[in-house]
Amino acid sequence: MPKVSMKVNGKAVSGEVEGRTLLAQFLREGLRLTGTHIGCDTSQCGACVVHMNGVPVKSCAVFALDAEGAEIRTIEGMANADGSLSVIQQAFQDHHALQCGFCTPGMVMSAAALLAENPRPTEAEVRKYLEGNICRCTGCHNIVKAVLAASGQDVAAIAAE
Protein backbone atom coordinates (compact mmCIF):
# COMPACT_ATOMS: atom_id res chain seq x y z
CA MET A 1 0.00 0.00 0.00
CA PRO A 2 1.22 3.55 -0.68
CA LYS A 3 2.64 5.51 2.20
CA VAL A 4 1.58 9.06 3.02
CA SER A 5 3.37 11.61 5.20
CA MET A 6 2.11 14.93 6.44
CA LYS A 7 2.22 17.24 9.42
CA VAL A 8 -0.81 17.11 11.69
CA ASN A 9 -1.11 19.74 14.41
CA GLY A 10 2.62 20.38 14.10
CA LYS A 11 3.66 16.74 14.38
CA ALA A 12 5.14 14.73 11.51
CA VAL A 13 3.01 11.64 10.87
CA SER A 14 2.89 8.94 8.24
CA GLY A 15 0.94 5.82 7.48
CA GLU A 16 -0.10 3.34 4.86
CA VAL A 17 -3.28 4.13 2.96
CA GLU A 18 -5.20 3.04 -0.10
CA GLY A 19 -5.76 5.32 -3.10
CA ARG A 20 -9.36 5.74 -1.95
CA THR A 21 -8.58 6.53 1.71
CA LEU A 22 -10.06 9.91 2.58
CA LEU A 23 -8.20 12.43 4.68
CA ALA A 24 -11.02 12.20 7.25
CA GLN A 25 -10.54 8.44 7.46
CA PHE A 26 -6.78 8.74 7.79
CA LEU A 27 -7.17 11.23 10.64
CA ARG A 28 -9.85 9.29 12.49
CA GLU A 29 -8.89 5.67 11.88
CA GLY A 30 -5.19 5.96 11.08
CA LEU A 31 -4.20 8.57 13.65
CA ARG A 32 -7.12 8.09 16.07
CA LEU A 33 -7.85 11.81 15.95
CA THR A 34 -11.59 11.35 16.24
CA GLY A 35 -12.36 15.01 16.92
CA THR A 36 -12.92 15.48 13.19
CA HIS A 37 -16.46 14.24 12.61
CA ILE A 38 -18.05 12.68 9.56
CA GLY A 39 -21.65 13.82 9.34
CA CYS A 40 -22.95 13.48 5.81
CA ASP A 41 -19.94 12.05 3.98
CA THR A 42 -21.30 13.84 0.88
CA SER A 43 -19.56 17.28 1.14
CA GLN A 44 -22.67 19.00 2.45
CA CYS A 45 -22.49 19.42 6.23
CA GLY A 46 -19.00 20.68 7.09
CA ALA A 47 -18.59 18.56 10.26
CA CYS A 48 -15.32 17.26 8.80
CA VAL A 49 -13.68 20.65 8.09
CA VAL A 50 -9.96 20.82 8.87
CA HIS A 51 -7.27 23.22 7.71
CA MET A 52 -4.95 22.09 4.93
CA ASN A 53 -2.01 24.41 4.35
CA GLY A 54 -3.93 27.16 6.12
CA VAL A 55 -7.25 26.91 4.28
CA PRO A 56 -10.47 25.12 5.29
CA VAL A 57 -11.27 21.88 3.45
CA LYS A 58 -13.88 19.17 3.88
CA SER A 59 -11.71 16.23 4.85
CA CYS A 60 -14.39 13.81 3.60
CA ALA A 61 -13.75 15.23 0.12
CA VAL A 62 -9.93 15.11 0.02
CA PHE A 63 -7.90 11.97 -0.56
CA ALA A 64 -5.23 11.28 2.05
CA LEU A 65 -2.65 10.92 -0.73
CA ASP A 66 -3.46 14.43 -1.98
CA ALA A 67 -2.42 15.70 1.46
CA GLU A 68 1.11 14.35 1.04
CA GLY A 69 3.49 16.88 2.57
CA ALA A 70 0.64 19.14 3.71
CA GLU A 71 0.23 20.92 7.05
CA ILE A 72 -3.04 19.78 8.56
CA ARG A 73 -4.73 21.33 11.57
CA THR A 74 -7.62 19.62 13.29
CA ILE A 75 -9.80 20.47 16.29
CA GLU A 76 -7.26 18.59 18.47
CA GLY A 77 -4.76 21.30 17.57
CA MET A 78 -6.97 24.22 18.58
CA ALA A 79 -6.55 24.36 22.36
CA ASN A 80 -3.85 26.55 23.90
CA ALA A 81 -0.47 24.99 24.72
CA ASP A 82 -1.45 24.63 28.40
CA GLY A 83 -4.58 22.70 27.45
CA SER A 84 -7.03 25.52 28.13
CA LEU A 85 -9.63 26.33 25.48
CA SER A 86 -8.71 28.73 22.70
CA VAL A 87 -10.58 32.01 22.39
CA ILE A 88 -12.98 30.60 19.79
CA GLN A 89 -13.63 27.40 21.76
CA GLN A 90 -14.19 29.38 24.96
CA ALA A 91 -16.63 31.67 23.13
CA PHE A 92 -18.58 28.63 21.94
CA GLN A 93 -18.88 27.49 25.54
CA ASP A 94 -19.72 30.94 26.90
CA HIS A 95 -22.43 31.60 24.31
CA HIS A 96 -23.98 28.16 24.33
CA ALA A 97 -23.03 27.62 20.70
CA LEU A 98 -23.28 23.85 20.89
CA GLN A 99 -25.80 21.31 22.03
CA CYS A 100 -25.00 17.79 20.82
CA GLY A 101 -21.57 18.97 19.63
CA PHE A 102 -21.53 16.99 16.44
CA CYS A 103 -21.09 19.98 14.13
CA THR A 104 -18.80 21.80 16.56
CA PRO A 105 -15.34 20.67 15.35
CA GLY A 106 -16.19 21.80 11.82
CA MET A 107 -17.80 25.01 13.06
CA VAL A 108 -14.74 25.90 15.13
CA MET A 109 -12.34 25.14 12.25
CA SER A 110 -14.42 27.21 9.82
CA ALA A 111 -14.70 30.03 12.34
CA ALA A 112 -10.93 29.99 12.84
CA ALA A 113 -10.40 30.16 9.08
CA LEU A 114 -12.81 33.09 8.84
CA LEU A 115 -11.17 35.06 11.66
CA ALA A 116 -7.70 34.45 10.22
CA GLU A 117 -8.87 36.01 6.97
CA ASN A 118 -11.23 38.62 8.37
CA PRO A 119 -10.53 39.44 12.07
CA ARG A 120 -13.68 41.58 12.61
CA PRO A 121 -16.44 40.16 10.43
CA THR A 122 -19.98 41.52 10.42
CA GLU A 123 -22.85 39.29 11.43
CA ALA A 124 -23.78 38.89 7.75
CA GLU A 125 -20.21 37.89 6.89
CA VAL A 126 -20.20 35.24 9.62
CA ARG A 127 -23.47 33.77 8.39
CA LYS A 128 -22.26 33.79 4.80
CA TYR A 129 -18.94 32.15 5.67
CA LEU A 130 -20.57 29.39 7.69
CA GLU A 131 -22.90 28.50 4.82
CA GLY A 132 -21.18 25.13 4.35
CA ASN A 133 -21.50 24.14 8.03
CA ILE A 134 -24.83 22.75 9.09
CA CYS A 135 -26.05 22.53 12.69
CA ARG A 136 -29.18 20.57 13.47
CA CYS A 137 -29.45 21.68 17.09
CA THR A 138 -28.71 25.27 17.89
CA GLY A 139 -30.52 27.19 15.17
CA CYS A 140 -27.14 28.80 14.52
CA HIS A 141 -27.81 32.13 16.31
CA ASN A 142 -25.52 31.29 19.20
CA ILE A 143 -22.80 30.05 16.88
CA VAL A 144 -22.84 33.37 15.06
CA LYS A 145 -22.79 35.13 18.42
CA ALA A 146 -19.83 33.07 19.60
CA VAL A 147 -17.81 33.80 16.48
CA LEU A 148 -18.51 37.52 16.77
CA ALA A 149 -17.58 37.42 20.45
CA ALA A 150 -14.37 35.57 19.64
CA SER A 151 -13.50 38.43 17.28
CA GLY A 152 -13.69 40.79 20.23
CA GLN A 153 -17.02 42.40 19.34
CA ASP A 154 -19.82 43.21 21.72
CA VAL A 155 -22.58 40.72 21.04
CA ALA A 156 -25.22 41.90 23.48
CA ALA A 157 -27.31 43.41 20.67
CA ILE A 158 -26.50 40.88 17.96
CA ALA A 159 -28.38 37.80 16.85
CA ALA A 160 -31.12 38.32 19.39
CA GLU A 161 -33.02 35.13 20.17
Place this chain on the structure above:
Amino acid sequence: MYAFDFERPTTIADAVKALAAADAQALGGGQTLIPTLKQRLAQPSKLVSLTHIAEMRGVCRADDGSVAIGGATPHAVVAKEAASLYPALAKLAGQIGDPAVRSRGTIGGSLANNDPSACYPAAVLASGATIVTNSRRIAADDFFRGMFATALNPGEIIVEVRFPVPEKAAYAKFPQPASRFALTGVFVAKFASGVRVAVTGASEGGVFRWKEAEQALSSNFSAEAVRGLSVSPAGMIGDLHGTPEYRAHLVRVMTARAVQAAA
Protein backbone atom coordinates in the same frame (compact mmCIF):
# COMPACT_ATOMS: atom_id res chain seq x y z
CA MET B 1 -15.75 3.54 -3.44
CA TYR B 2 -14.18 0.89 -5.60
CA ALA B 3 -10.41 0.64 -5.23
CA PHE B 4 -8.11 2.52 -7.63
CA ASP B 5 -4.48 3.51 -7.95
CA PHE B 6 -3.45 7.08 -7.26
CA GLU B 7 -0.81 9.18 -9.01
CA ARG B 8 0.38 12.67 -8.20
CA PRO B 9 2.38 13.94 -11.18
CA THR B 10 4.12 17.31 -10.95
CA THR B 11 4.26 18.11 -14.67
CA ILE B 12 1.60 18.24 -17.40
CA ALA B 13 3.64 15.79 -19.51
CA ASP B 14 3.64 13.18 -16.72
CA ALA B 15 -0.08 13.68 -16.12
CA VAL B 16 -0.87 13.10 -19.78
CA LYS B 17 1.26 9.98 -19.75
CA ALA B 18 -0.45 8.66 -16.61
CA LEU B 19 -3.88 9.35 -18.13
CA ALA B 20 -3.09 7.18 -21.15
CA ALA B 21 -3.71 4.06 -19.01
CA ALA B 22 -7.04 2.31 -19.60
CA ASP B 23 -9.84 3.80 -17.45
CA ALA B 24 -7.55 6.37 -15.84
CA GLN B 25 -9.31 9.59 -14.82
CA ALA B 26 -8.17 13.10 -13.94
CA LEU B 27 -8.79 14.36 -10.40
CA GLY B 28 -9.09 18.10 -9.87
CA GLY B 29 -10.29 19.30 -6.48
CA GLY B 30 -12.48 16.22 -6.15
CA GLN B 31 -15.51 18.25 -5.05
CA THR B 32 -17.64 16.58 -7.70
CA LEU B 33 -15.68 13.44 -8.46
CA ILE B 34 -15.24 12.19 -4.86
CA PRO B 35 -19.00 12.19 -4.12
CA THR B 36 -19.51 10.46 -7.50
CA LEU B 37 -16.98 7.77 -6.59
CA LYS B 38 -18.62 7.29 -3.20
CA GLN B 39 -21.87 6.51 -4.96
CA ARG B 40 -20.02 4.04 -7.17
CA LEU B 41 -21.17 5.91 -10.24
CA ALA B 42 -17.63 5.76 -11.64
CA GLN B 43 -14.98 3.07 -11.54
CA PRO B 44 -11.62 4.44 -12.66
CA SER B 45 -8.59 2.15 -12.57
CA LYS B 46 -6.44 5.07 -11.57
CA LEU B 47 -6.88 8.67 -10.48
CA VAL B 48 -4.35 11.21 -11.69
CA SER B 49 -4.29 14.16 -9.31
CA LEU B 50 -3.70 17.47 -11.11
CA THR B 51 -3.40 19.72 -8.08
CA HIS B 52 0.33 19.26 -7.57
CA ILE B 53 1.27 20.54 -11.02
CA ALA B 54 2.69 24.02 -10.41
CA GLU B 55 2.41 25.04 -14.09
CA MET B 56 -1.37 24.47 -13.87
CA ARG B 57 -1.98 26.78 -10.90
CA GLY B 58 -2.28 30.53 -10.61
CA VAL B 59 -3.63 33.64 -12.29
CA CYS B 60 -1.74 36.09 -14.51
CA ARG B 61 -2.15 38.56 -17.36
CA ALA B 62 -1.01 37.00 -20.64
CA ASP B 63 0.91 38.84 -23.38
CA ASP B 64 -2.26 39.28 -25.44
CA GLY B 65 -3.92 41.14 -22.52
CA SER B 66 -6.20 38.27 -21.58
CA VAL B 67 -6.36 36.85 -18.06
CA ALA B 68 -4.88 33.35 -17.94
CA ILE B 69 -5.97 30.95 -15.20
CA GLY B 70 -4.26 27.61 -14.65
CA GLY B 71 -6.62 24.65 -15.04
CA ALA B 72 -5.97 23.39 -11.51
CA THR B 73 -6.44 26.76 -9.80
CA PRO B 74 -8.92 26.57 -6.91
CA HIS B 75 -11.91 28.91 -6.86
CA ALA B 76 -10.63 30.71 -3.73
CA VAL B 77 -7.37 31.58 -5.48
CA VAL B 78 -9.23 32.96 -8.51
CA ALA B 79 -11.45 34.98 -6.16
CA LYS B 80 -8.35 36.60 -4.69
CA GLU B 81 -5.83 36.77 -7.53
CA ALA B 82 -8.21 37.80 -10.33
CA ALA B 83 -9.82 40.53 -8.21
CA SER B 84 -7.95 43.38 -9.89
CA LEU B 85 -7.51 41.75 -13.33
CA TYR B 86 -11.11 40.66 -13.96
CA PRO B 87 -13.32 41.63 -10.99
CA ALA B 88 -16.57 40.07 -12.30
CA LEU B 89 -14.86 36.71 -12.73
CA ALA B 90 -13.24 36.90 -9.29
CA LYS B 91 -16.61 37.71 -7.77
CA LEU B 92 -18.21 34.71 -9.48
CA ALA B 93 -15.47 32.44 -8.14
CA GLY B 94 -16.01 33.82 -4.63
CA GLN B 95 -19.70 32.85 -4.77
CA ILE B 96 -19.22 29.19 -5.71
CA GLY B 97 -20.40 26.80 -3.00
CA ASP B 98 -18.87 27.54 0.41
CA PRO B 99 -15.34 28.39 1.58
CA ALA B 100 -14.21 24.76 1.92
CA VAL B 101 -15.48 23.91 -1.58
CA ARG B 102 -13.64 26.97 -2.92
CA SER B 103 -10.38 25.83 -1.26
CA ARG B 104 -10.39 22.63 -3.32
CA GLY B 105 -12.64 22.92 -6.39
CA THR B 106 -10.85 24.00 -9.57
CA ILE B 107 -11.81 25.85 -12.73
CA GLY B 108 -10.67 22.96 -14.93
CA GLY B 109 -12.78 20.47 -12.97
CA SER B 110 -15.81 22.72 -13.13
CA LEU B 111 -15.54 23.19 -16.90
CA ALA B 112 -14.76 19.53 -17.65
CA ASN B 113 -17.77 18.52 -15.59
CA ASN B 114 -20.09 21.09 -17.26
CA ASP B 115 -22.83 20.76 -14.68
CA PRO B 116 -25.90 22.52 -16.12
CA SER B 117 -26.06 24.65 -12.95
CA ALA B 118 -22.36 25.45 -12.57
CA CYS B 119 -21.16 29.05 -12.51
CA TYR B 120 -17.88 29.07 -14.47
CA PRO B 121 -19.41 27.90 -17.77
CA ALA B 122 -21.44 31.15 -17.87
CA ALA B 123 -18.31 33.28 -17.43
CA VAL B 124 -16.35 31.30 -19.99
CA LEU B 125 -19.10 31.45 -22.62
CA ALA B 126 -19.99 35.12 -22.05
CA SER B 127 -16.35 36.19 -22.09
CA GLY B 128 -15.63 34.21 -25.25
CA ALA B 129 -12.76 32.56 -23.37
CA THR B 130 -10.41 29.97 -24.83
CA ILE B 131 -9.94 26.59 -23.18
CA VAL B 132 -6.33 25.50 -23.53
CA THR B 133 -5.76 21.76 -23.22
CA ASN B 134 -2.58 19.70 -23.35
CA SER B 135 -3.09 19.33 -27.12
CA ARG B 136 -5.17 22.23 -28.51
CA ARG B 137 -7.16 25.42 -27.96
CA ILE B 138 -10.93 25.27 -27.90
CA ALA B 139 -13.16 28.34 -28.26
CA ALA B 140 -15.87 28.60 -25.61
CA ASP B 141 -18.54 28.52 -28.34
CA ASP B 142 -17.31 25.05 -29.37
CA PHE B 143 -16.55 23.65 -25.91
CA PHE B 144 -19.90 23.10 -24.19
CA ARG B 145 -21.88 20.24 -25.74
CA GLY B 146 -24.96 20.00 -23.54
CA MET B 147 -25.53 18.80 -19.98
CA PHE B 148 -22.33 17.22 -18.55
CA ALA B 149 -20.83 17.01 -22.08
CA THR B 150 -17.86 18.89 -23.51
CA ALA B 151 -15.53 18.81 -26.52
CA LEU B 152 -12.78 17.19 -24.41
CA ASN B 153 -11.43 13.83 -25.59
CA PRO B 154 -10.73 11.04 -23.09
CA GLY B 155 -7.45 11.76 -21.31
CA GLU B 156 -7.36 15.39 -22.48
CA ILE B 157 -6.82 17.90 -19.69
CA ILE B 158 -7.61 21.58 -19.33
CA VAL B 159 -4.30 23.21 -18.51
CA GLU B 160 -5.38 26.85 -18.78
CA VAL B 161 -8.34 29.09 -19.50
CA ARG B 162 -7.81 32.46 -21.22
CA PHE B 163 -10.36 35.19 -20.66
CA PRO B 164 -10.50 38.32 -22.82
CA VAL B 165 -11.37 41.10 -20.36
CA PRO B 166 -14.60 42.96 -21.22
CA GLU B 167 -15.16 46.69 -20.74
CA LYS B 168 -17.96 45.88 -18.34
CA ALA B 169 -19.18 42.60 -16.91
CA ALA B 170 -21.14 41.06 -14.06
CA TYR B 171 -22.59 37.75 -12.96
CA ALA B 172 -26.00 37.62 -11.32
CA LYS B 173 -26.72 34.34 -9.56
CA PHE B 174 -29.98 33.19 -8.06
CA PRO B 175 -28.67 30.48 -5.74
CA GLN B 176 -30.54 27.29 -5.05
CA PRO B 177 -30.27 27.58 -1.27
CA ALA B 178 -29.66 23.90 -0.48
CA SER B 179 -27.01 23.07 -3.08
CA ARG B 180 -25.67 26.63 -3.51
CA PHE B 181 -25.44 26.02 -7.26
CA ALA B 182 -27.21 28.45 -9.58
CA LEU B 183 -30.96 27.96 -9.90
CA THR B 184 -30.36 30.41 -12.72
CA GLY B 185 -27.26 32.52 -13.25
CA VAL B 186 -26.49 35.05 -15.98
CA PHE B 187 -23.10 36.44 -16.96
CA VAL B 188 -23.14 39.59 -19.08
CA ALA B 189 -19.97 40.84 -20.80
CA LYS B 190 -19.77 44.08 -22.80
CA PHE B 191 -16.96 44.30 -25.34
CA ALA B 192 -16.25 47.04 -27.88
CA SER B 193 -17.47 44.58 -30.50
CA GLY B 194 -20.79 43.84 -28.76
CA VAL B 195 -22.40 42.24 -25.74
CA ARG B 196 -22.40 38.52 -24.88
CA VAL B 197 -24.92 36.99 -22.48
CA ALA B 198 -24.56 33.45 -21.14
CA VAL B 199 -27.14 31.66 -19.01
CA THR B 200 -26.51 28.74 -16.65
CA GLY B 201 -28.81 26.71 -14.41
CA ALA B 202 -31.85 27.17 -16.62
CA SER B 203 -31.67 24.97 -19.71
CA GLU B 204 -31.68 21.20 -20.08
CA GLY B 205 -29.05 21.78 -22.76
CA GLY B 206 -26.69 23.35 -20.20
CA VAL B 207 -25.13 26.80 -20.53
CA PHE B 208 -26.35 28.81 -23.53
CA ARG B 209 -26.07 32.26 -25.10
CA TRP B 210 -29.20 34.39 -25.09
CA LYS B 211 -28.77 35.93 -28.53
CA GLU B 212 -31.88 38.11 -28.43
CA ALA B 213 -30.67 39.86 -25.29
CA GLU B 214 -27.19 40.23 -26.76
CA GLN B 215 -28.65 42.09 -29.72
CA ALA B 216 -30.81 44.35 -27.60
CA LEU B 217 -27.97 45.10 -25.16
CA SER B 218 -25.44 45.76 -27.91
CA SER B 219 -27.47 48.76 -29.04
CA ASN B 220 -28.62 49.83 -25.56
CA PHE B 221 -26.65 48.51 -22.56
CA SER B 222 -29.29 49.01 -19.88
CA ALA B 223 -31.68 46.82 -17.91
CA GLU B 224 -34.50 48.56 -19.83
CA ALA B 225 -33.33 46.93 -23.04
CA VAL B 226 -34.29 43.41 -21.90
CA ARG B 227 -37.51 44.32 -20.10
CA GLY B 228 -39.70 43.55 -23.10
CA LEU B 229 -37.92 40.31 -24.03
CA SER B 230 -38.94 36.84 -22.98
CA VAL B 231 -37.51 33.34 -23.09
CA SER B 232 -39.55 30.28 -23.97
CA PRO B 233 -39.95 27.74 -21.15
CA ALA B 234 -39.56 24.92 -23.70
CA GLY B 235 -36.40 22.99 -22.88
CA MET B 236 -35.92 24.69 -19.51
CA ILE B 237 -35.17 22.56 -16.44
CA GLY B 238 -38.17 21.64 -14.32
CA ASP B 239 -37.56 20.17 -10.85
CA LEU B 240 -38.78 20.58 -7.29
CA HIS B 241 -36.87 23.87 -7.01
CA GLY B 242 -38.55 25.55 -9.95
CA THR B 243 -40.72 24.99 -13.00
CA PRO B 244 -39.52 25.65 -16.56
CA GLU B 245 -41.71 28.78 -16.60
CA TYR B 246 -40.10 30.04 -13.39
CA ARG B 247 -36.60 29.53 -14.78
CA ALA B 248 -37.50 31.16 -18.09
CA HIS B 249 -38.71 34.17 -16.13
CA LEU B 250 -35.55 34.21 -14.01
CA VAL B 251 -33.40 34.36 -17.15
CA ARG B 252 -34.73 37.82 -17.95
CA VAL B 253 -34.71 39.00 -14.34
CA MET B 254 -31.12 37.87 -13.73
CA THR B 255 -29.97 39.33 -17.06
CA ALA B 256 -31.40 42.70 -16.06
CA ARG B 257 -29.70 42.44 -12.65
CA ALA B 258 -26.38 41.53 -14.24
CA VAL B 259 -26.60 44.51 -16.59
CA GLN B 260 -27.44 46.78 -13.67
CA ALA B 261 -24.48 45.46 -11.69
CA ALA B 262 -22.14 45.88 -14.66
CA ALA B 263 -23.26 49.36 -15.70
